[in-house]
Amino acid sequence: MALFPLHSNFQADFVVQLVPVDSEDTMDRVAEQCAHHSVNRRVRKQPGVMRVRRHRTEELFPRDMKVSDSGLKPTEVIDIIYQKS
């Protein structure tokens, strides 16, 4: 377990923010922590599941993938988007 800083680009928000997560967090947990700094602050909660992808890519990380297994680098930018079920 180690502190792992990422930068959150949350769907519909206007700014990218620093979000320190843990290297053992799953992508679902990462998305929750990113949402804390955007949802109900400047964006509304949307229907669907929050998913994580590397910034400016299309492929979503598996929801249960750990940060340490994702290949993400510390301070990398991630997109958090709602996937409609």
Next chain:
Amino acid sequence: MAIHQRNDWYDLTRATNWTPSYVTEDELFPDEMSGSMGIPMESWEVYDEPYKTTFPEYVKVQREKDAGAYSVKAALERAKIIEKSDPGWVTILKQHYGAIALGEYAAVTGEARMSRFSKAPGNRNMAMFGMLDETRHGQIQLYFPHEYCKTDRQFDWAWKAYHQNDWASIAAKHFFDDIITGRDAISVAIMLTFGFETGFTNMQFLGLAADAADAGDYTFANLISSIQTDESRHAQQGGPALEILIANGKKEEAQLKVDMAVWRAWRLFAILTGPAMDYYTPLEHRGNSFKEFMHEWIVGQFERSLIDLGLDKPWYWDTFMEELDSTHHGYHLGVWYWRPTIWWNPAAGVTPDERAWLEEKYPGWNARWGQCWDVITENLIADKEELTLPETLPLVCNMNQLPIVGTPGEEHWDIKVHTIEKDGRLFHFSNEVDKWVFEQDPQRYEQHMSIVDRFLNGDIQPMNLQGALEYMGMEGVAELGKDAHGYAWIEKVKANMKKAS
């Protein structure tokens, strides 16, 4: 004793040059300080500044300017302009003094460098006046806000800002160190006087003086006019330097310096002047929108200056035009949301009438930035102020040192961070132009740590907002930025909702 007519001696004195005999030309004007790009001294002697003055004339005029500005200040001291003005106007004053006063002192260094190291005698002569100008600007813009410090600690940031590690201070210092204190004489002539002053500040100061008069602040209007008339003179040092570079086959090098300086200046303008014009200025005093102002006064006149000199529009001109519609809205939202971290009190500027004005000036504003303000407004109505305050830092660009923002909204969301990896470190940029500036000279920029880099490096302790505020130099609650109107604008929103229902 008979006094010669000015015409008898002026051209001789302003163009006086020496042929060094005890040292070589390169020792007298080392290229890293003069920036002459190998162009010999005699080629610089044709430098012809369009605005000419003599030392006696300069002293006489400057004395009159100072007497005028200080007299108006003394006469209007009892008018209590600060107490009587809209808080939006007062915040423009605080923002201006903090961002500009000590920047003027930095400019003294740049002018001094030209005065000593420029190979062009006319440039050296004009820069001596410029050095005196900037000294005066630093002093007068520290003296005027000083009287307000006893009742409002934020005015102390006129002196304090450049001595702190506030994120806005870091951004300003990074920019001015890049175009002024850390450049050779000819680069200063191009990047400071042509790129920044001719391109932006000269017109900005004209507009600001008019806005001040419109807001009834004649003290500030006089102060700014007094400064602007100096700027319009010493800003003309870059043009003739560019002409010499172009005539001697250095157009590409000259264009590069112009392109870098203009882009960097634009970023600073977007975060300072954009919010001031479109959000802080009370609606009844607003004339042009920031975008209209930029098109009419900055873009048009700067394009003409470039073409007249034989330069091209910067390669990123289309991106620049697109940003006039968007960037400052994001910067304003960021400044307001992270308001405890700045020394001025940003006016939200989003009452129903103000939003209608924004929508008219920037069609689609409500579906973009308006969506974020909707949530903020609802939180304030529901008494959830804590949700309108930050719990983390924004990602800051490794070039401009400002938060990386983009267009929000469910239908319009568009943020593109540009990232490069160098020696295991990731560098993030607001867009391709900021990245391009960095890539022109990575060694120059890569050692710099942004506020986020410093936080992650453990330089900021404790690692929370309180630790960050202390690191930024905030001394007590009185210095922290807050909503300019104490959320009074929410009552207008409520009244509008009541009327609608």
